[in-house]
Amino acid sequence: MNRQIVQLFALTLVLFGVLIAFTSRWTVFEAASLEDNQLNRRGLIEQQQVPRGLILARDGSTVLARSEPRGHGKQLTYVRSYPEGETFGHPVGYSYINIGESGLERSRNDALTGDLNEFGTIFRELQSKEREGDDVVTTLDPAAQQQAMELLAGKSGSIVALEPSTGRVRVMASTPGYDPNTVDDPAVFKALNAPGNTERRLTNRAVQTNYQPGSTFKVVTAAAALDTGKVTPDSIVDGSSPQTISGVPLANSGGVNYGPITLTTALTNSVNTVFAKLGEQVGSQTLVEYMERFGFYKDPQLDYPEDSMLASGIRNADGRLVTSGFDVGRAAIGQGGAEGQVQVTPLQMAEVAGAVANGGKLIRPRLTDRIVGQDGRVEEQIDPATQSQVMKPETAAELTAMMTDVVNEGTGVAAALSDVQVAGKTGTAEVRNETLNQVWFIGFAPVDDPQYAIAVTLEDQPIGTSGGANAAPLAAQVLQTLLGGG
Amino acid sequence: MSARTRELFGLIPVSLLVCAGFAAVLVAQSQQASDLTATYGAVFLGLCVFGHLFIRARLPDADPYLYPLAALLAAFGLVMIYRIDAELAREQAQWFVIGLALFCATIYLLPDHHVLERYRYTIAVVGIALLMLPRFPVIGEQVNGAFLAVKVGPVQFQPAEFAKLAIIVFLASYLRDTRDVLVRSRLKPLTPTAQALLYGIPALFFLLVVLGLGLAPVPAVLFGVFTLSAVSLIRERPSLKHFGPLLLIWGLAMLMLIVIRDLGSSLMFFGAFLALVYVATSRLSIVGVGATLFLGGAAYLGTTVSHVQSRFDTWLDPFDPDLYEATGGSFQIAQSLFAQADGGLFGQGFGQALLELPGGGTILPAAHTDLIYAVITDELGLFGATGLILVYLLFVARGFKTALVASDGFSKLLATGLTAVFALQVFVIVGGVTKVIPLTGVTLPFVSYGGSSILANMVLLALLLIVSDHARRDRDRAGPGGLV
Numbered sequence: 023m024n025r026q027i028v029q030l031f032a033l034t035l036v037l038f039g040v041l042i043a044f045t046s047r048w049t050v051f052e053a054a055s056l057e058d059n060q061l062n063r064r065g066l067i068e069q070q071q072v073p074r075g076l077i078l079a080r081d082g083s084t085v086l087a088r089s090e091p092r093g094h095g096k097q098l099t100y101v102r103s104y105p106e107g108e109t110f111g112h113p114v115g116y117s118y119i120n121i122g123e124s125g126l127e128r129s130r131n132d133a134l135t136g137d138l139n140e141f142g143t144i145f146r147e148l149q150s151k152e153r154e155g156d157d158v159v160t161t162l163d164p165a166a167q168q169q170a171m172e173l174l175a176g177k178s179g180s181i182v183a184l185e186p187s188t189g190r191v192r193v194m195a196s197t198p199g200y201d202p203n204t205v206d207d208p209a210v211f212k213a214l215n216a217p218g219n220t221e222r223r224l225t226n227r228a229v230q231t232n233y234q235p236g237s238t239f240k241v242v243t244a245a246a247a248l249d250t251g252k253v254t255p256d257s258i259v260d261g262s263s264p265q266t267i268s269g270v271p272l273a274n275s276g277g278v279n280y281g282p283i284t285l286t287t288a289l290t291n292s293v294n295t296v297f298a299k300l301g302e303q304v305g306s307q308t309l310v311e312y313m314e315r316f317g318f319y320k321d322p323q324l325d326y327p328e329d330s331m332l333a334s335g336i337r338n339a340d341g342r343l344v345t346s347g348f349d350v351g352r353a354a355i356g357q358g359g360a361e362g363q364v365q366v367t368p369l370q371m372a373e374v375a376g377a378v379a380n381g382g383k384l385i386r387p388r389l390t391d392r393i394v395g396q397d398g399r400v401e402e403q404i405d406p407a408t409q410s411q412v413m414k415p416e417t418a419a420e421l422t423a424m425m426t427d428v429v430n431e432g433t434g435v436a437a438a439l440s441d442v443q444v445a446g447k448t449g450t451a452e453v454r455n456e457t458l459n460q461v462w463f464i465g466f467a468p469v470d471d472p473q474y475a476i477a478v479t480l481e482d483q484p485i486g487t488s489g490g491a492n493a494a495p496l497a498a499q500v501l502q503t504l505l506g507g508g
Numbered sequence: 509m510s511a512r513t514r515e516l517f518g519l520i521p522v523s524l525l526v527c528a529g530f531a532a533v534l535v536a537q538s539q540q541a542s543d544l545t546a547t548y549g550a551v552f553l554g555l556c557v558f559g560h561l562f563i564r565a566r567l568p569d570a571d572p573y574l575y576p577l578a579a580l581l582a583a584f585g586l587v588m589i590y591r592i593d594a595e596l597a598r599e600q601a602q603w604f605v606i607g608l609a610l611f612c613a614t615i616y617l618l619p620d621h622h623v624l625e626r627y628r629y630t631i632a633v634v635g636i637a638l639l640m641l642p643r644f645p646v647i648g649e650q651v652n653g654a655f656l657a658v659k660v661g662p663v664q665f666q667p668a669e670f671a672k673l674a675i676i677v678f679l680a681s682y683l684r685d686t687r688d689v690l691v692r693s694r695l696k697p698l699t700p701t702a703q704a705l706l707y708g709i710p711a712l713f714f715l716l717v718v719l720g721l722g723l724a725p726v727p728a729v730l731f732g733v734f735t736l737s738a739v740s741l742i743r744e745r746p747s748l749k750h751f752g753p754l755l756l757i758w759g760l761a762m763l764m765l766i767v768i769r770d771l772g773s774s775l776m777f778f779g780a781f782l783a784l785v786y787v788a789t790s791r792l793s794i795v796g797v798g799a800t801l802f803l804g805g806a807a808y809l810g811t812t813v814s815h816v817q818s819r820f821d822t823w824l825d826p827f828d829p830d831l832y833e834a835t836g837g838s839f840q841i842a843q844s845l846f847a848q849a850d851g852g853l854f855g856q857g858f859g860q861a862l863l864e865l866p867g868g869g870t871i872l873p874a875a876h877t878d879l880i881y882a883v884i885t886d887e888l889g890l891f892g893a894t895g896l897i898l899v900y901l902l903f904v905a906r907g908f909k910t911a912l913v914a915s916d917g918f919s920k921l922l923a924t925g926l927t928a929v930f931a932l933q934v935f936v937i938v939g940g941v942t943k944v945i946p947l948t949g950v951t952l953p954f955v956s957y958g959g960s961s962i963l964a965n966m967v968l969l970a971l972l973l974i975v976s977d978h979a980r981r982d983r984d985r986a987g988p989g990g991l992v
Binding site: 023024025031034035037041044052059063067068 | 783786787788790827829832842845846847848849850851852853862865871885889890893894897900901904905908911912917920921924928931934935938939942943944
């Protein structure tokens with residue numbers, strides 16, 4: 023029997039070995055994925071016992087998010103409160119134990135919870151300091167953000183404004199919005215996420231929704247054509263209508279036949295046939311290359327949760343990004359078909375305007391200005407970083423002049439300000455089987471020393487609306503506030 | 509150094525663990541070390557020394573390591589439970605006092621374990637009755653769908669803990685008697701035709717069934733092992749008369765699955781049964797038939813009985829959101845895994861694991877019983893958990909060593925059976941917590957909170973020590989050069 027007993031012991035060894043192997047699996051090998059598991063609330067619970075830092079507006083004094091103590095003793099926890107409510111709901115996001123985090127609350131979570139690297143943690147424990155979160159000072163302008171939300175009230179749309187030379191996002195408005203103070207109520211959160219809910223209030227339209235850009239995309243086409251030397255602003259182009267693009271006739275807005283005109287005049291009047299022909303001349307490869315320089319084809323380089331952002335670019339009917347095989351003539355004027363349609367986020371179009379304003383250099387956009395410790399020391403200052411040189415400074419200057427004409431005598435006159443020169447481009451895309459319009463305005467001001475670039479868009483406006491009439495005035499008001507306040 | 513002195517030295521690590529453990533928990537909870545907690549520690553150590561002195565008096569030759577190892581596990585459990593809930597630790601300490609009394613009573617009343625052989629059928633009937641108890645109306649209690657507990661007035665107890673001892677005693681005694689006649693030791697060689705028929709017909713049958721039913725690979729392998737084992741078993745022409753009681757136990761084990769609906773305890777009983785049959789007869793064929801029948805039965809029940817089925821589903825996919833939200837769903841096992849992931853390599857330290865939600869309520873259900881291993885892993889990490897498993901392994905090694913040293917069949921089988929059922933219990937609960945097998949409500953011996961578990965395991969320890977005392981005395985009497 024002894025041999026069998028020894029064999030039995032060997033079997034026990036194997037079984038206990040399996041136990042140790044599985045324990046290592048959960049504690050070491052799969053620990054990271056378990057900690058990231060959506061059902062795992064342990065991290066959040068532990069964080070709730072540490073006060074998160076404040077989230078502040080650009081002025082460093084307007085509080086956008088703060089932690090309030092609840093209970094006492096062992097039961098003491100901190101619950102997030104958002105004094106500005108819906109106004110900053112999308113960029114700031116929320117942080118609750120039952121639904122997790124979003125927006126800056128998520129992308130700046132480590133700073134807000136004082137989550138240091140391993141050495142920092144050990145050092146802090148040696149000093150037996152309490153763990154505390156750092157404050158995050160954002161780039162957002164309270165007055166302009168407030169105004170943008172008011173201008174968008176009752177409509178679906180988005181306004182994004184940023185500083186071209188620094189990438190600081192001053193306005194990130196998206197409507198319909200939500201009040202982050204209410205979403206921790208499971209019923210409210212569930213209703214907001216219900217499949218039949220078409221309002222999509224939790225969606226930050228500034229970065230998370232793709233729209234057809236309409237004629238605002240002609241700025242990208244013009245940049246590619248001018249920068250590659252295909253044309254100059256004074257080149258005479260054929261503005262007749264209709265013209266055959268990819269074997270299908272294309273007409274100008276209202277069927278207007280402009281005849282031979284300069285490229286500047288063509289942009290001022292947003293002549294479709296000219297830019298479609300120009301697109302064919304540039305070719306799809308070059309157009310895509312310039313789009314990539316502008317930041318298309320990848321998620322915005324913003325300090326915002328990656329899965330809450332959507333890349334812009336040319337998408338086919340399946341929603342996949344494509345770089346060839348599309349109708350380049352129609353893409354050049356922001357249109358397209360099943361094989362490829364230009365799709366953009368409002369932030370991307372603000373970056374397009376910003377790159378032109380900043381002498382062709384695109385600065386990485388960001389929502390955080392600095393991270394400040396509880397002792398008032400600046401822990402981290404986020405400096406401007408160049409994302410790419412999109413075009414030559416001369417090209418940018420030519421394009422600026424052309425976009426100035428758009429506001430002074432073209433489709434964008436409604437964006438003009440009395441004391442400051444504005445440059446821009448309008449856009450009106452027919453959507454939902456040409457029954458509704460997506461209206462756009464992108465631009466920047468002042469022209470001689472651009473301080474702010476802006477993109478405004480409104481969803482599903484009735485036929486008869488246009489970017490020039492419905493979006494440009496909103497841009498003018500926000501720019502006025504920003505310039506007046508700045 | 510005498511065995512007893514070695515045993516006394518073995519208690520030193522236990523005292524260190526008790527002191528360090530309590531101190532660490534107190535520091536982590538930033539409380540003053542009160543006189544009361546110091547008293548707990550002192551009383552526990554006093555009890556340990558008392559038990560040692562009792563062994564010194566009654567079982568001077570018993571294995572010197574089993575008792576300190578059990579004390580180490582108990583001390584560890586006490587510290588963990590104290591960390592979870594001081595009130596529970598007080599109750600647990602009381603159970604240890606009663607357990608120690610039962611331990612001493614067993615040793616006092618049973619100077620020679622061979623007496624048990626005389627009452628084997630009585631013991632078997634008592635064991636089976638104990639198992640059935642939770643199904644009786646009024647006193648029976650259903651916990652999470654399984655029938656494992658009995659409640660009389662305020663006292664709840666788990667008869668299965670005691671039933672395991674009774675069944676092992678019965679099997680050891682019965683198999684000692686019949687092991688030589690269960691299977692024939694010498695086989696007549698078969699004619700080639702007979703051999704061809706013996707293996708050909710089952711092979712054909714196997715193929716027909718597999719192809720006819722279109723079995724998936726896993727059932728096909730299971731069925732193949734079954735056919736092969738069954739053929740070898742038939743070839744041995746076992747005596748049905750002597751197999752009768754074994755088949756009865758077999759049937760009961762399967763019935764248990766249906767009656768108490770707990771996969772874990774069934775696995776524990778049945779595994780110990782197979783281990784004993786294997787040691788007694790050295791026939792893998794019996795193990796093959798038994799194991800495949802058990803797995804087949806378990807798989808069948810897993811797809812038909814809804815309670816067992818949900819245990820299976822939660823085991824296979826604990827992170828399915830629907831299962832996670834469901835009552836009695838995968839919340840517990842998922843939280844167990846999250847807690848272990850939190851522990852990492854070195855753990856968060858005594859008293860640091862997150863057990864309660866800030867708003868009240870628990871994040872780790874049954875932390876002091878079913879999931880105590882997850883708490884240990886969370887606080888002491890992979891290293892602490894591995895250390896615990898190694899202590900169990902040492903205990904099991906000493907148990908099997910006792911079986912090896914024992915000179916008569918009953919002692920060998922009894923020690924083997926007790927050790928095997930102990931090892932299997934550890935495997936079933938730790939395996940459940942670490943998702944090796946479906947999670948079921950079995951206690952972690954000596955560590956989990958629970959009166960029945962402590963009492964039964966103290967008796968188990970007493971029985972092992974009695975067997976060991978006899979075995980080592982016999983060996984020493986045989987003098988140097990005797991059988992080891």
